[in-house]
Amino acid sequence: MRDLTWSSSEKIVAKRAFDMALNKELESIMARVREMANDIRRPADLWSMEQYLTQRRNEIDDKYDYRYSQLPIIFGRLIREGWLTEDDLIGLGSGKIDYIRTIAKL
């Protein structure tokens, strides 16, 4: 892992990007749950919804781990999944950006 130190301005960029991706992802879950609720016809649909919520909660808890040592990996994944773009990370050092880009392409 290169560039382990984060400057104050990098920390601000990182926090903003992290929160933005998390909010987008949570908004998409809220939208999906509203749709699922409209489609509830049978009791089994309730338990599918419960399972969906549990899976999303666990995934969000695992993924959004705000430790500086983990952030490049998280940002790479978030770009790969479409929750962030490289533009959201303007202001990070080029070493970090290169590393994030590598992860994003995995």
Next chain:
Amino acid sequence: MRDLTWSSSEKIVAKRAFDMALNKELESIMARVREMANDIRRPADLWSMEQYLTQRRNEIDDKYDYRYSQLPIIFGRLIREGWLTEDDLIGLGSGKIDYIRTIAKL
């Protein structure tokens, strides 16, 4: 426990009442979940909904235990909770009805 034997006609009455109460309860959960989904504003509302669903699923699994030895207790509870009335149990022997009534008043 009195009257442990159930005649064929009592079994039909019991099955119909059991299924009716379960369906009513599941319908009420479906209605509640649709309401909760309309009221989702924040991510925390998602996890409240997940918790509500898990609790209801566990409660339903525990409560609806179709063993003849348990049915009087279950029917008593379902009357107490308003999912059944005594009229739904017409056809059961008077010993069972008395016992169910006792449980319902607990």
